[in-house]
Amino acid sequence: MAKLGSPGRAIYDLIKLAPRNDLCPLCGVRKVGTLDHYLPRASYSALSVTPLNLIPACSECNRFKHDKRPTREEDQTFNPYVDDVTKSRWLVAVTEEGAPATVRFSVGKPTGWPNSLVARARYHFEVYKLGELYSHHATSEMSGIRRLLRQMHSLQGKIGVQTHLKDCEDSAREHDVNSWKAAMFAALADNEWYCDGGFDVLAF
Ligand SMILES: [Zn+2]
Secondary structure, three states: OOOOOOOHHHHHHHHHOOOOOOOOOOOOOOOOOOEEOOOOOOOOHOOOOHHHHHHEOOOOHHHHHHHOOOOHHHHHOOOOOOOOOOOOOOEEEEEEEOOEEEEEEEEOOOOOOOOHHHHHHHHHHHOOOOOHHHHHHHHHHHHHHHHHHHHHHHHHHHHHHHHHHHHHHHHHHOOOOHHHHHHHHHHHHOHHHHHOOOHOOOOO
């Protein structure tokens, strides 16, 4: 269907262009570059041209999922067309003290969510290797804000750093409740050691 010049190519290209911000809805980080068959073509060939089964995705997410086929309710990744999980905060993180500090991401349990939905969030998180991806981005972001935090700490101490990180969290959260940035800033603001100079501890 997706071959250049084939009859379905125009539909394929239209769906691929649909996301407003051009970011992959499965990881929220990388650029859309392909269409993922939510139910794999290998097992569900009749659905291979059904729009609800075609998810704009980055090529890495597409590759990670490959032809995984759900056999239980819990083994279903989120389908952004039908699963609205954008209102509840399911992505959480904790700061790990060290030289340098790092942030570890995981799946929390939003109030009111049934266990099956939490299990699906975990499955989504694992299939798309989001922990690894978000930690990688967080490490880079934390290096980038070190100088600013140092200045804030020298002027306003731990409370100044905490207030700034909370503001960053609120801003990221307004844009996307489950963005890795919102989870990261929340984790950093919650950690007293980090806010009181831990951000500047590096291995020599
Ligand atoms: Zn992706």
